[in-house]
Amino acid sequence: MTTDLSLEKAIGQRTHSGFVAWLVSRQIFWVLLAAVLSVIAMSLLTSTFATPNNLFNVTRNFAFVAIVGIGMTAVIITGGIDLSVGSTVLISAMTTTVIMHAGLPITIAFPAAIAASLTVGAINGVLIAIAGMPAFVVTLGMMSIARSIGMVMSNNALIYEFGPDQAILFAIGGGSVRVFGLPIPNPVIVMVLLTAITAFLFNWTRWGRHLFAIGGNEKAAILTGVPVRAVKVSVYMFVSFCAGLTGFLMVGWLGSVTTGLGSGMELTVIAATVIGGANLAGGSGTALGAVVGAGLIEIIRNSLTLLGISTFWQGTFVGGFIVLAVAFDRLRNTETSE
Amino acid sequence: MTAESADAAQQESAEPAAAQPFLRLKGVRKSYPGVQALAGLDLEVRPGEVIGLVGENGAGKSTLLKLLGGIAAPDGGTIEIDGVSHTRLSVSQSIAAGIAFVHQELNLFDNLDVAANVFIGREPRRFGCLNIVDTRRQRAAVAPLLDQLGAGFSPDTLVGRLSLAQQQLVEIAKALSQQARLVIFDEPTSSLPIAESEKLLAIMARLSRRGIAVIFVSHRLTEVQRAADRVVVLRDGRLAGRLTRAEISHDRLVKLMIGRDLKVDYAAPKTARGGVALALSGIRTAAYPRQAVDLDLHRGEILGLAGLVGSGRTELARAIFGIDPVHGGGLSLDGKEIAVRSASDAVGHGIFLVPEDRKATGILLDFTVAENISLPNLDAHASNWIVSAGSERRQAEASRGELGIKVPDVATLTATLSGGNQQKVVLAKWLAMQPRVIILDEPTRGIDVGSKSEIYLLMRALADAGVTILMISSDMEEVIGVSDRIAVMCEGRISGILTRAQFSEENVLLLAVGNRVVP
Numbered sequence: 130m131t132t133d134l135s136l137e138k139a140i141g142q143r144t145h146s147g148f149v150a151w152l153v154s155r156q157i158f159w160v161l162l163a164a165v166l167s168v169i170a171m172s173l174l175t176s177t178f179a180t181p182n183n184l185f186n187v188t189r190n191f192a193f194v195a196i197v198g199i200g201m202t203a204v205i206i207t208g209g210i211d212l213s214v215g216s217t218v219l220i221s222a223m224t225t226t227v228i229m230h231a232g233l234p235i236t237i238a239f240p241a242a243i244a245a246s247l248t249v250g251a252i253n254g255v256l257i258a259i260a261g262m263p264a265f266v267v268t269l270g271m272m273s274i275a276r277s278i279g280m281v282m283s284n285n286a287l288i289y290e291f292g293p294d295q296a297i298l299f300a301i302g303g304g305s306v307r308v309f310g311l312p313i314p315n316p317v318i319v320m321v322l323l324t325a326i327t328a329f330l331f332n333w334t335r336w337g338r339h340l341f342a343i344g345g346n347e348k349a350a351i352l353t354g355v356p357v358r359a360v361k362v363s364v365y366m367f368v369s370f371c372a373g374l375t376g377f378l379m380v381g382w383l384g385s386v387t388t389g390l391g392s393g394m395e396l397t398v399i400a401a402t403v404i405g406g407a408n409l410a411g412g413s414g415t416a417l418g419a420v421v422g423a424g425l426i427e428i429i430r431n432s433l434t435l436l437g438i439s440t441f442w443q444g445t446f447v448g449g450f451i452v453l454a455v456a457f458d459r460l461r462n463t464e465t466s467e
Numbered sequence: 468m469t470a471e472s473a474d475a476a477q478q479e480s481a482e483p484a485a486a487q488p489f490l491r492l493k494g495v496r497k498s499y500p501g502v503q504a505l506a507g508l509d510l511e512v513r514p515g516e517v518i519g520l521v522g523e524n525g526a527g528k529s530t531l532l533k534l535l536g537g538i539a540a541p542d543g544g545t546i547e548i549d550g551v552s553h554t555r556l557s558v559s560q561s562i563a564a565g566i567a568f569v570h571q572e573l574n575l576f577d578n579l580d581v582a583a584n585v586f587i588g589r590e591p592r593r594f595g596c597l598n599i600v601d602t603r604r605q606r607a608a609v610a611p612l613l614d615q616l617g618a619g620f621s622p623d624t625l626v627g628r629l630s631l632a633q634q635q636l637v638e639i640a641k642a643l644s645q646q647a648r649l650v651i652f653d654e655p656t657s658s659l660p661i662a663e664s665e666k667l668l669a670i671m672a673r674l675s676r677r678g679i680a681v682i683f684v685s686h687r688l689t690e691v692q693r694a695a696d697r698v699v700v701l702r703d704g705r706l707a708g709r710l711t712r713a714e715i716s717h718d719r720l721v722k723l724m725i726g727r728d729l730k731v732d733y734a735a736p737k738t739a740r741g742g743v744a745l746a747l748s749g750i751r752t753a754a755y756p757r758q759a760v761d762l763d764l765h766r767g768e769i770l771g772l773a774g775l776v777g778s779g780r781t782e783l784a785r786a787i788f789g790i791d792p793v794h795g796g797g798l799s800l801d802g803k804e805i806a807v808r809s810a811s812d813a814v815g816h817g818i819f820l821v822p823e824d825r826k827a828t829g830i831l832l833d834f835t836v837a838e839n840i841s842l843p844n845l846d847a848h849a850s851n852w853i854v855s856a857g858s859e860r861r862q863a864e865a866s867r868g869e870l871g872i873k874v875p876d877v878a879t880l881t882a883t884l885s886g887g888n889q890q891k892v893v894l895a896k897w898l899a900m901q902p903r904v905i906i907l908d909e910p911t912r913g914i915d916v917g918s919k920s921e922i923y924l925l926m927r928a929l930a931d932a933g934v935t936i937l938m939i940s941s942d943m944e945e946v947i948g949v950s951d952r953i954a955v956m957c958e959g960r961i962s963g964i965l966t967r968a969q970f971s972e973e974n975v976l977l978l979a980v981g982n983r984v985v986p
Binding site: 352353 | 843852
């Protein structure tokens with residue numbers, strides 16, 4: 130009898146709720162709405178927000194967090210976490226810097242940077258998936274180790290000489306592409322492509338299905354023959370790849386690398402994914418969610434600066450949104466369980 | 468228990484039966500959204516009587532226990548304790564009235580000692596305002612209770628070190644220390660070895676002699692028959708019948724429980740079994756590394772694997788399926804040696820497992836029916852890594868028809884299905900992959916009688932189609948009814964294999980405790 134009724138209810142929900150109801154039930158919709166409203170408000174309130182220059186900066190700034198956030202979403206869907214992404218960004222940037230400073234071409238520096246990042250991810254993945262250690266602790270350790278290695282690589286020198294391919298490097302990270310006459314920063318292009326590819330992977334491929342299966346019920350996934358260990362290793366490598374990409378782009382944008390690069394980034398990235406609807410307990414999350422979450426955080430940051438409010442307030446706003454996002458999630462869960 | 472002690476128990480129970488009822492329920496009703504869990508139940512409990520409470524899943528037993536424990540409030544009716552009537556009980560009222568529970572899943576703290584567990588939340592204090600727990604007094608109070616129960620451990624033993632049966636004694640000691648007048652045992656023997664179950668039944672009799680009433684919830688009808696002074700049968704939230712000790716019989720209980728004479732349909736094999744499909748040679752599991760298991764499973768047979776809890780059956784299944792590392796020995800499938808180091812290896816060879824704990828390990832509740840069915844077989848629905856939703860859906864629709872999964876749409880979340888239908892989804896996902904060997908661990912636990920028959924028919928249809936089935940089951944009727952042969956395990960080894968002519972509960976039990984079969 131229980132089942133019959135809940136079935137009827139389920140069918141009812143499916144048929145009566147149209148597109149609007151579906152939209153309203155999505156966390157990402159509300160986050161997007163908040164972001165759009167902030168943009169409109171800022172455009173009306175200030176003359177400085179809606180300038181091509183400022184918008185260019187805002188989009189580029191959040192692209193970095195968003196790219197790493199897309200990778201983080203994959204990890205969080207499986208029920209894991211990666212605290213070492215900020216340090217991986219540094220490892221990638223340092224590898225690029227050291228190799229190019231030595232006069233080697235970018236065609237060697239870029240693959241090397243990505244390979245270094247993937248190595249970090251592979252170590253994380255093996256320790257977590259195969260040795261069975263808790264992701265939080267492994268990546269906390271890796272956060273420290275990777276940053277320290279990055280510092281060693283820098284040899285305590287600030288490098289702004291990148292050899293013969295310097296112009297290419299700066300053009301990739303700091304340049305832009307004109308789309309319909311608008312200059313779009315390259316990191317944004319990368320972000321858009323990565324979002325599309327990842328959304329596709331999540332929704333339409335075996336890998337994506339396996340991520341959700343592991344996050345939904347890892348034991349059942351193992352017993353169903355899902356290659357859980359391999360998928361988990363791949364997920365930590367994927368987020369490290371995203372971090373590596375970001376590190377490489379950031380060198381080109383900044384023109385130099387400090388040992389503080391990417392420091393504290395992991396928390397912003399996790400905040401972005403959570404605001405975008407990923408559940409830290411695993412089993413849910415979208416690629417677009419991380420991007421929208423990162424966007425909202427950057428808009429808040431930028432708005433506060435333009436409004437002349439101390440950036441010290443930034444944390445209050447971002448923190449408030451995190452709590453709101455989780456509260457929203459709770460609310461939605463109690464509604465469906467009733 | 469012997470006939471003598473049963474008689475003694477009966478004589479003793481005859482006397483307090485005349486006493487004033489301790490507890491009296493009148494027309495108690497409780498409904499949950501969509502379910503009438505209790506529809507006007509009357510029940511009387513007198514001091515010192517042992518009442519067997521039986522009924523199918525969903526008959527209202529757990530709801531009744533919740534109302535008595537003060538966890539849920541009835542919608543109507545009265546609960547009378549010592550003549551004082553209440554419309555509902557709170558948790559503290561229930562405890563104050565002397566109602567204590569020994570649950571199937573024990574509520575104990577493994578990291579604390581026995582005495583601390585008994586006195587948790589009401590520890591004796593000393594040194595006035597310093598409020599220091601008086602551990603000495605605590606232990607001194609618990610020791611005699613443990614003695615009374617014949618427990619062979621001291622009050623300062625860590626609960627985590629005790630066996631399940633010993634932990635139950637701790638729960639009972641806790642009930643006694645609260646001056647319990649009614650102790651409710653919720654399926655206490657379901658995970659106990661036989662010898663321990665016997666002891667527990669003896670303790671119930673001892674409680675009853677002291678004037679403490681006992682309600683004994685169990686699915687093991689033979690135990691109910693032996694321990695209870697009378698039996699109350701629930702069905703669909705109503706009282707289906709009361710039986711006095713003299714009237715209790717297995718058949719009558721079953722008839723009352725399901726409301727009709729039930730012959731579970733087991734379906735006889737249509738085809739003779741084939742050659743050896745899966746051969747285990749010298750398999751050693753982590754649980755019993757010294758016992759090497761040899762076992763041949765034939766094509767098209769259902770081999771029942773019986774044994775007591777802890778005899779190593781589940782561990783053997785997990786080893787065959789590649790989840791637990793094997794400590795030696797090997798497998799061969801159709802005469803060829805195979806290496807199974809992970810569940811994906813096993814799946815690759817066409818060996819599948821339907822695990823015991825469906826919700827925790829068998830199925831993804833937040834996946835749809837279609838997604839669950841396609842999960843192990845995504846390759847078949849994917850071209851160039853892209854999963855085709857259409858192909859997935861077609862497969863699920865076909866399975867739905869074939870297995871009779873009752874669901875309006877295969878895009879329904881699996882969480883909303885009944886236990887029987889969820890189990891069919893688990894079977895469907897393996898059937899879609901041309902299985903060669905299916906291991907079913909307690910395939911019908913928690914599934915209603917109607918769906919049971921359907922699952923047995925399915926198993927038989929699979930076997931007739933040449934699939935080898937290994938069925939682990941603790942349900943004696945099921946093992947004897949469904950199996951073509953029964954292998955019995957005892958302490959990690961196969962203690963014997965029975966053919967159909969040798970099937971009897973007695974033979975299975977003899978082998979399960981390590982004895983030889985009576986010829």
